[in-house]
Amino acid sequence: MVLNQQPILEDLSFSIVEPSFVAVVGPNGAGKTTLLKTMLGIIKPVEGEIRVLGRNPVEDPGVRRLVGYVPQRERIDPLIPVLVKDIILMGRLAKKRFPRRATSEDLEKARQVARLLEVDQFWEESYAHLSGGQQQRVLVARALASEPSLLLLDEPFSAVDTPTTQLLVRLLRELVDKSGVTIILVTHEINVLLKHIDRLMLLNRRIIAFGKPDEVLDEALLTETFLKRVQVVASDGERIVTGVSYHA
Amino acid sequence: MLEVLTQPFMIKALIAVILSGSASALIGVYMVLRGLSSIGAAIAHVALAGAAISLLTGLDPVVGALILSLVFALLSGYGEEKGEVKADMTIGVLFGFSTAVAALAISLSSPYAASAWRFLIGDVLGVTDNELLVLAVMSLAVIGVITLFKMEFKYITFDPEGSSAMGLNVRFYRYLLLVLTAVSMVVNLRVVGSILSVAFIAIPAVVAYQFSHSFEEMGKISFLTILISSILGFLVSVMLNLPTSAVVGVILSVGYLISIKLSVKRRKCKSIIQCFRVVREHHIK
Numbered sequence: 001m002v003l004n005q006q007p008i009l010e011d012l013s014f015s016i017v018e019p020s021f022v023a024v025v026g027p028n029g030a031g032k033t034t035l036l037k038t039m040l041g042i043i044k045p046v047e048g049e050i051r052v053l054g055r056n057p058v059e060d061p062g063v064r065r066l067v068g069y070v071p072q073r074e075r076i077d078p079l080i081p082v083l084v085k086d087i088i089l090m091g092r093l094a095k096k097r098f099p100r101r102a103t104s105e106d107l108e109k110a111r112q113v114a115r116l117l118e119v120d121q122f123w124e125e126s127y128a129h130l131s132g133g134q135q136q137r138v139l140v141a142r143a144l145a146s147e148p149s150l151l152l153l154d155e156p157f158s159a160v161d162t163p164t165t166q167l168l169v170r171l172l173r174e175l176v177d178k179s180g181v182t183i184i185l186v187t188h189e190i191n192v193l194l195k196h197i198d199r200l201m202l203l204n205r206r207i208i209a210f211g212k213p214d215e216v217l218d219e220a221l222l223t224e225t226f227l228k229r230v231q232v233v234a235s236d237g238e239r240i241v242t243g244v245s246y247h248a
Numbered sequence: 249m250l251e252v253l254t255q256p257f258m259i260k261a262l263i264a265v266i267l268s269g270s271a272s273a274l275i276g277v278y279m280v281l282r283g284l285s286s287i288g289a290a291i292a293h294v295a296l297a298g299a300a301i302s303l304l305t306g307l308d309p310v311v312g313a314l315i316l317s318l319v320f321a322l323l324s325g326y327g328e329e330k331g332e333v334k335a336d337m338t339i340g341v342l343f344g345f346s347t348a349v350a351a352l353a354i355s356l357s358s359p360y361a362a363s364a365w366r367f368l369i370g371d372v373l374g375v376t377d378n379e380l381l382v383l384a385v386m387s388l389a390v391i392g393v394i395t396l397f398k399m400e401f402k403y404i405t406f407d408p409e410g411s412s413a414m415g416l417n418v419r420f421y422r423y424l425l426l427v428l429t430a431v432s433m434v435v436n437l438r439v440v441g442s443i444l445s446v447a448f449i450a451i452p453a454v455v456a457y458q459f460s461h462s463f464e465e466m467g468k469i470s471f472l473t474i475l476i477s478s479i480l481g482f483l484v485s486v487m488l489n490l491p492t493s494a495v496v497g498v499i500l501s502v503g504y505l506i507s508i509k510l511s512v513k514r515r516k517c518k519s520i521i522q523c524f525r526v527v528r529e530h531h532i533k
Contacts, residue, residue: 040413061415069413076407080281081460090403094414100399126461139410146414 008034011206012048016199018149019180021173023193026203027226032186033072035203036152039184040064053149065095068148070139072155073132084122084130084138088114091145110145117141118167133164140168144175150182151175157189165189169196190241217241252486260380261372262482265496267387268439269448269474271432274394276453277466278425281405285450287324287426290339292433292445294320294346299367299437300353309367310382313434320346321426329419350442370441370493379438386435390428401425402463440493448474451500458511477503 009031016022024032037043038050041057041064049056055063068091088110093100102110114120117137122130127138136156143151151172157165173196175181187193194200200216202208202225209216209225217239222230230243252258279285295313302312320342327338354364366374375383394401400421403411412418429449436445456469481496488495 042409042412064413064415067413069410071407071409071413075409077281080406081457081462081466082402082406083462086402086462087406090406090410091414093399094403094411094416099396128461142410152413 007046007205009038009203009205014201014207014210016182016184018182019176020182020198021176021196022182022184022199022201023190023197024184024186024201024203025188025190025225026208030204030225032203033154036069036154036184036186039150039152040067040069065146066149068143068146068151070143070151070153070156072158073136073139073160074158076139078128078135080128082127084114084119084125084127085110087127087138088119088141088145091142095146109147110141113141113144116144116171131161133160136160136164137167140171148181150184153183153185153187155186155188157187157192165192169193172196188244190244194239194241253483257373257375258486260375260377261492262479264372264375264380264383264439265478265482265492266475267384268432268435269452269478269496270471271387271390271394272436272445272448273452273456273470273474274391274467275425275429275432276449276451277456277463277470278401278405279429280450280453280457281466282425285446285453286336286339286343287321288429288433288449289446290324290343290346291317291321291426291430292436292442292449293343293350295430295433295437295445296367296442297346297350297353300350300357300364303364304353304357309363310434310438313367313437314431316346317430317433318427321430322423325423325426329422366441367437368441369443369491370437370439372439372492375438383435383438386431390432390435393424393428397421397424398463398467405463440496444493444497447497447500451504452477455500455503455507458507458513473500473503 012035024035026032034043038045039052039057041052041061044058050058052063053066057063089102089106091113092106092110093102111120111123114123117140119130119134119137119141122134122138127135130138140153140156143153153172156168169192172183172185176183176198185193190200194213194217197213199211200213201210202216202221204225204227209218209221217232219230219232222232222241222244226244228243230241233240233242276285276288279288295317298313298316299309301307301316302309305312324338324342350364354361354368357364400416403414403416404418404421408418408422432449433442433445436442436448440448452470452473453466455473456466459469460466477496477499481499482492484490484499485492485495
């Protein structure tokens, strides 16, 4: 993948079995967001082919209707006056054909995911009035409102409170187990996810390692990914990654 | 004095101001929120250059203004998309260039200098039946398209990246918005002139922003702001024998200052009534 004439990702080859919960970690500039955008068909690979749910997202943009995407919250201007209900409904209406009218089913589904993400009480509120964690939950609710088969999340735990992080992790795991949704999540918060994910990808311009967390959680591989010494320590029977810096 | 207001030319003028203002007020909501109100200002001056060149070459000024402003709108959209040069730089250069071309064309078209001058500061009282018809068709077309695609414009303004990921053709709607801005600026050229077009596109939306928590509220308040300012400005200009567009512009600016003072956003309250309560309680304490 090339962005602004600069190669971002090279020699990428992997496949994900449905349903799975996959976390992608790597330093800043590793190409994590580029990977998600390539899966959406927003960025075209220079060479090779990518298949999402069995379809090529570049040649067949219709596949985007089956994919839920949560962008980095920082990329959205929080001062734009828009109601929470409009944002959540957007997840369904943007994927419908013109004139995108909301049916009672759309409203019911949107309310349902709002309750799931515990943002139902803010239904008529302005997005700008919410805290960072609440805004993040609204964005996840928007992605879930469309009932996606594949959910892509870009840094969903960035600058959000601990209860929101815990709620999201629990909810995402349930989605995989109960609804069969495949989740690919780009994150800096590797430790909160370790117990819950099926696969872990270490990425820095190329795939350093991809497999079960136990296999991938190797100090040498993590050090190669983050280009500095990273340690894996055991605490209360759980493994914790320390010394991770995202500025390679 | 009130008899003057019932004269056909006065009624035509009032309709013209409200029509052009309404289209600008609605476009302004999206342009201001996307941080592109300077593109609106630049397009207004490009339209002036187009009208001035048309006068020089014998073309219809509206046609010339429309062609040139559409070309500029599409070019600025292309520049924004490519992102190789900051949009602000492109706009700054084209703003200066178009104003210089307009000034040159006006000076060269000395027999038509008065006509060209009308496009600079507008001449709402001089609007003819044909001009009003063209203006009405163009304004209603702009208002109609905005109403039709309000959902899409809202989505691409709030989150262009997410909208694209959901399958919306963000590129198409971004260019459509620029084309509508160009048409709206050409309408304004004849009514309020290129200088005040900027006020028409930016101020009602900025006033509305102070009191809005949704796009719908912002659109309604922006429309009401232009409606009240236009009627008030019209009455004041007739009473004091002043240029209508300039008076409307001054009233809009005063409205902006008042809105900053009363802003529900600055006071962090949800409605203006709640804000009044907060202010009253503060004074009682």
